[in-house]
Structures are given as C-alpha cells and as structure tokens.
Amino acid sequence: MPASPSSSAQAAREALARRLKHLMKNAGINGRVLSARCGWDPAKTSRILNAKAAPSDTDLRAWCDACHAQDQAADLIATSRAVESMYEEWRRLHRSGMRQAQEDVLARTAEAQVCRAYTSNVIPGFFQTADYAEALMRSITDFQGTPDDITEAVAARLARSRYLYEGGHRFVVLIEEWVLRTRIGTPETMAGQLAHLLTVMPLPSVSLGIIRLGIPRTVWPLEAFYLYDDQRTVVETLTASINVRQPRELADYARAFTALAKLAVHGDAARARIRAAIDALE
Numbered sequence: 001m002p003a004s005p006s007s008s009a010q011a012a013r014e015a016l017a018r019r020l021k022h023l024m025k026n027a028g029i030n031g032r033v034l035s036a037r038c039g040w041d042p043a044k045t046s047r048i049l050n051a052k053a054a055p056s057d058t059d060l061r062a063w064c065d066a067c068h069a070q071d072q073a074a075d076l077i078a079t080s081r082a083v084e085s086m087y088e089e090w091r092r093l094h095r096s097g098m099r100q101a102q103e104d105v106l107a108r109t110a111e112a113q114v115c116r117a118y119t120s121n122v123i124p125g126f127f128q129t130a131d132y133a134e135a136l137m138r139s140i141t142d143f144q145g146t147p148d149d150i151t152e153a154v155a156a157r158l159a160r161s162r163y164l165y166e167g168g169h170r171f172v173v174l175i176e177e178w179v180l181r182t183r184i185g186t187p188e189t190m191a192g193q194l195a196h197l198l199t200v201m202p203l204p205s206v207s208l209g210i211i212r213l214g215i216p217r218t219v220w221p222l223e224a225f226y227l228y229d230d231q232r233t234v235v236e237t238l239t240a241s242i243n244v245r246q247p248r249e250l251a252d253y254a255r256a257f258t259a260l261a262k263l264a265v266h267g268d269a270a271r272a273r274i275r276a277a278i279d280a281l282e
Helices: 003-028 031-038 042-049 059-064 072-085 098-113 130-144 150-162 177-179 187-200 247-261 265-281
Strands: 087-089 112-121 170-178 206-211 225-228 230-236 240-244
Touching: 003 042, 003 059, 031 042, 031 059, 042 059, 059 072, 059 206, 072 240, 112 130, 112 177, 112 247, 130 150, 130 170, 130 187, 170 177, 170 247, 187 206, 187 265, 206 265, 230 247, 240 247
Parallel strands: 112 170, 170 206
Antiparallel strands: 087 240, 112 225, 225 230, 230 240
C-alpha cells in the first residue's frame, strides 16, 4: 500500500531537516554552535533537525549564514514553502473564516482544464446548492470553532459552478451512493441538492458516476480527493487539506480513480439512484 499523503508530507519535512544537518556538517559545527550564531535556544535547533518545527524564511537565512552557505538560502526557502503547502490544517486555513480558502479553491478550479473528483463524504463544492453549502459550512465552522463568515464563504464556493458552463472545463465526478443518503441540512435542503445534481448531469462539461451501495469492491472507500490536470491531487481529511505533487503518488491517485470509475454507474442508472435518494426523504 502506498504511503499516505500525510506521511509523505512528514517525509518531506524530514528530508529538509537532513539538508540542514548536512549544511552544519559541511561547516564543521554542531547544533549548539549553530544556535549561538543564530541567536536562539538550542531546543529550537533540535526541533528543526527532528522535523518537529518548520523553519521560517528568516530561520533558514540565519541557518545558511551560520553555515557560510548563503548561496543555499533561496533554494531551501523554496523547498520549505513547498513542504509546508503539502499539509495545511483546516483550522489554520480557516483562522479568519472560510472565505479565503474557498477563493483559493476557486482559483485552482479556474486554472484546471480537467478536474476529476472522488467524494465519499459530501457533494463536491462545484455541484452544491446555496442551502446545502450553508448547512455544511455551518457544521464545519461550529466543529472547528473558527470565525463565522459563512455568507461570504458560500458565495465564493458557489462561484465555482460557473466553470461548469464556461471556459471549456471538464468535471469527471464519482460519488459514493451513501453521500446521496447522508442528510446535510433539512430534508428540503437535501431534496433541492439532489434535484440540482439531476440538473447538471446533462451538461457537456460533466460526467457523473454513482458508486452503488452493496457492490463488491475492488477499491476500498477512500477519503475524498480531487485531481487537477494530473498536476496536483488535493486530499481532504478531517483535519487538513493535503496537496500531493509527487509523480508516483499522482499516478497512484489516477490509477485509483480509474478503478473506482469501473465500479460506478452513469446516465440513466445514476439518475435512478439519485431519484431513489430523493424518494427516501419523503
């Protein structure tokens, strides 16, 4: 089984720490000397070397100065920024509310020509109605205890839906059937959301498959993930958004998506599943 994205992010942090350790070794100094030259407590150096704390841009410049390796600073800073963007905690992303994170996803959607999405928890954002998005964001905000800017965040999320109609974008989506049966908001909210799925299905930009309950699985249920033009995969966990860019891992997600697609029904069979979920609300 391939390593999880979160473990890959930690492995990247450890690789950065090894580079910093090599700089010290090449300079012929230990952690205590480096700490003294940088003007901070040796415990900070230890945390960085053990990948338990992420160095700031300023820290990396000071580290390189201490090791007489100023020419390495720019590359290390770029590497560190890439590492830290791999694993982004929701509470940090939502520290001032959800709007900014939604605008970031909007920009990501605008840049991608093809978005492949597998969702095992909720309807994907670009298919969401305003009522469904509001109910979902309310529960997330309450759980995380982050600032309430739900009205603005919903508007930013709904803005993604315009790419269903313009710009030549393509959305290939797989939804686990239990997502259709998972009530977010009121029964009326769910009925409206499911009816909206039926509305977007005929669009030329949309391919929607439903993975039925009870069928034999060749791929186990996974956490929701989004593939953007084979350049990036975003995996959504309870606590974090994980950005995957490593080619081997991207290939694994693409292969998983292809296998999951073979489990899905499309067209009239998918519509029947959606209508059955609507009927179950009555």
